[in-house]
């Protein structure tokens with residue numbers, strides 16, 4: 001088929017959709033704004049639920065890219081114009097590409113934890129995010145507080161930037177509960193004597209093998225799960241942290257001193273996606289992520305014929321769901337190209 005597809009964003013979704021189209025002998029131009037492909041997963045160490053290394057997933061996705069996929073790294077899209085035959089995509093380096101259809105896989109952005117000022121992120125040294133903890137695991141560095149000691153008590157805080165009317169995000173980010181459970185286990189593996197507490201609203205262990213991981217965290221590793229939302233975090237002169245919550249099961253206020261606080265930050269729509277939404281005049285949902293043409297029947301289509309969406313650009317999703325979604329998108333895009341050819 002001589003019609004080519006432009007895929008914007010080379011994370012798990014973009015790499016999967018590109019590989020699946022190439023398998024069908026369809027030419028793909030894959031545009032990635034960063035110097036490296038892989039998106040967020042490039043920064044994760046071991047993945048829930050199996051604790052397989054993120055690099056294994058990356059290698060698998062790369063192995064599916066044939067010469068049919070032309071990857072343009074370190075470049076963004078400066079304009080997209082509709083033409084008679086599809087779209088003209090102009091890149092920031094002035095390259096122009098004609099595409100029969102477009103697939104948007106620009107993913108998500110992490111919630112900026114500094115917006116929850118009362119949690120002290122960016123103010124207190126020993127308040128970090130789950131993404132930062134993941135980088136520590138990946139680097140193989142010791143888990144230490146700013147005074148260089150291993151923490152004796154760690155608190156994980158769920159729903160940071162999600163399910164929170166105050167910050168304007170009502171949705172659940174889906175994967176932070178299980179990320180927190182996985183990371184709590186990993187801390188216990190490295191520091192068996194460290195006490196680990198997890199403060200949650202509900203535990204949403206929605207997918208296969210997630211609930212089992214939660215059981216493992218409690219039964220094998222003794223992680224303490226407390227139903228309660230953090231109201232504020234303050235710092236002691238020795239840089240330990242005082243966290244105040246209410247145990248919503250017992251109704252009692254709770255105050256605790258810990259050495260390290262890990263904020264489980266959620267997903268937000270990425271700034272890069274916002275620019276493309278404007279260029280094309282696409283619709284977004286109340287949550288700010290791109291809206292599909294129909295939630296059941298046309299989940300990978302948008303209201304604009306020939307513009308498809310896949311992965312976390314539509315909202316929070318884990319890798320398994322993202323890969324499945326991207327494969328479905330490739331199928332829909334191939335069908336669309338076939339219709340153009342025969343129509």
Ligand SMILES: Cc1cc2nc3c(=O)[nH]c(=O)nc-3n(C[C@H](O)[C@H](O)[C@H](O)COP(=O)(O)OP(=O)(O)OC[C@H]3O[C@@H](n4cnc5c(N)ncnc54)[C@H](O)[C@@H]3O)c2cc1C
Pocket residue numbers: 008009010011012013014031032033034037038039040041044046047048049075076077105106107108109110130131134175179265266267270272273276310311312313317318319320322
């Ligand atoms: C802390 C944390 C830990 C996680 N751990 C796990 C785990 O263990 N297991 C699991 O299943 N899931 C995990 N996830 C979820 C996982 O990260 C997502 O499922 C996955 O990243 C979604 O892939 P994506 O390709 O849709 O988006 P992304 O990973 O966001 O990739 C999007 C890509 O598009 C690029 N891009 C953006 N804008 C533009 C633009 N304008 N032009 C060109 N390129 C652009 C970006 O640079 C990026 O490469 C975790 C999430 C978080 C927050």
Ligand code: SF4
Pocket residue numbers: 158159160162163171172173174175176177178201202203204264266
């Ligand atoms: S997955 Fe868990 S931590 Fe994340 S927003 Fe949903 S309930 Fe909160």
